Amino acid sequence: MITQEQKEKALAILADRADPKLQTHLNSCVRCGLCADSCIYYKAYGEAQYIPAAKVNMITSLYRRYHTTEGKLLPGLVGTRKLNEETAQKMVDLFFGSCTLCGRCAKHCSIGVDIPFLVGKGREMLAAMEIIPKSLQATADMAIQTGNNMGIPVDEFRDTIQWMEEELQEELGDAEAQIPLDETNKQILYTLNPREPKFFPLSIAAMAKIFHAAKESWTISSNYYDVTNYGFFCGNNAQASVMARNLYEETYRLQAKRLVLGECGHGTRAIRWEGPNWLKTTYDFDALSALELIGEYIRQGRIHLDKSLNQKVCTLHDPCNLVRNGGLLKEMRFVVRSAVTHFTEMTPCGTDNFCCGGGGGNLAMSEYNERRLKIGKIKADQIRQTGVKVVITPCHNCVDQLTQLNHTYKLGVEIKTVAEIVADALIINKE
């Protein structure tokens, strides 16, 4: 049972007069249904409940019922819904289990309704009622309690970094090559997805190799290196702010000039774009993605690449948060094309790309695993059609989902991050 207090907290979110976008998008959808084919959920299932407008309607019907005169006077006529236990459960399924916040529908909507923005508001309502899928909430809580979403102890992290440093020195034949930890006054504070130290430490070594080649002055914090932000996915702005603040304050504590966000789509979005608004301040340091930094190195001639070292045919998966919601379409292609010999695009791609299915916190919500793999078939089919051997993507969440799709749909491809493919093409000047 949801209490009156929970209800009031949730409904107050729809009455927020300070939010300039809210009223507009709550009143814009005409339920034409033309967004249906833009959504991976509807494409995979063909059921009306997965049409983006159905997700919009879930929240707008509550808005009309509780916050409009016509909804109060003519509830049956204008389409309203009461907020009760049953509605709350449907909201969980629609806002968490049926939307990756990819934003593809908003771009193609006949009106311009910001559907993921409204789904995000729906998540905020559920967070206010403390009805969040347990697995997702646990991931966010872990990040708050330990500083990283996987709860990796600091000692274990340090050991992993040291191990990677030795690997790097061996690969480069240079005992001076370093992965600096907790050093102050460096140009760059570099962040990671905790999946890297936990499961894919070689991607840390790949980025370290790039830093080494660029002769960069950089460091990683052993306390706050987690670029992910599961508070954002939970719709819990208080938690999201804590996570953003951790990185913000760590940048100051270590006196770094730039905060470089490791290859993570939602993490980059959360810190780069949403963070200043959560923290109610502008950053007086640069916050940029690793991808942009690598692009900068190539343009400035700080690193040199030999495309012939990457001979296999490659394609690119556009992470929704970096491309549609982050404007990095061209930069990503510039970097990848500089590092590989044969490149081909998926259809559709760029700002029209389909989400891999792992976005919106999906990978952390085991209760939706089956659905996640089913919607991912669209991406798997796209990859198969290209006939490539390597799929590159600058997001560890996407890497995880693509790896599972590779296994489930037997694609027989390698999945690589941008740093890995660039590191493979690096010409290291031994002098």
Add this chain to the structure above:
Amino acid sequence: MEWYHWMALATLLFCKTLFVIRLIEIIKRGAPNDLSKPSGSVAKGVRYSYTKAMLPQNKESAYLHPPTFGAGLIFHGGILISILAFIWFILTAIFGWATPEIIPPLCCLCLLGSSFCGVAILCKRVFKRALRALSCADDYLSTAIVTLFQLATAGYFYHSDPLPYYAIASLFFLWLPIGKTRHLLYFFAARYQLGFFYGRRGTWPQ
């Protein structure tokens, strides 16, 4: 001026007042106060949002559904003609102006076409399962009222009884700010905000 003219004008005033209040609310809330450092141009993004982003080749809602998109365009054209015709009818009632001969057949032709599109859109909603599941009374009512208004306008050009015409026009103006038809205003705000979002992040223009 007869009483039904005044009735229709009163509903128009009601409609206008509600829209003006909402417009003021939108303006008062202002543009999003985004503190992140932009990597693109809001102005260019907004311009793109109102222009190229609206082209049928750039929106799946248009290029995957050409008949519905076309019908929607014609239907909306019919609304514009009907509203202009209403203003004209009121002016002729006040000043006794005569309608140029070319206007009635031309408008009637357009309005019959747009009404047909309205009926087709309504039928689609009734018969398509997924769309029906998405719909509430407002969806049927809004399309029906607007279609009826267009048909009534077409009929009134040929001097049918003024009472049904002004009654339907009044219903139209009463419903416009209440039903989903209020997107007449919010459409422009939504496109501005989408352009703001994508423009600031450098996603638009493409």
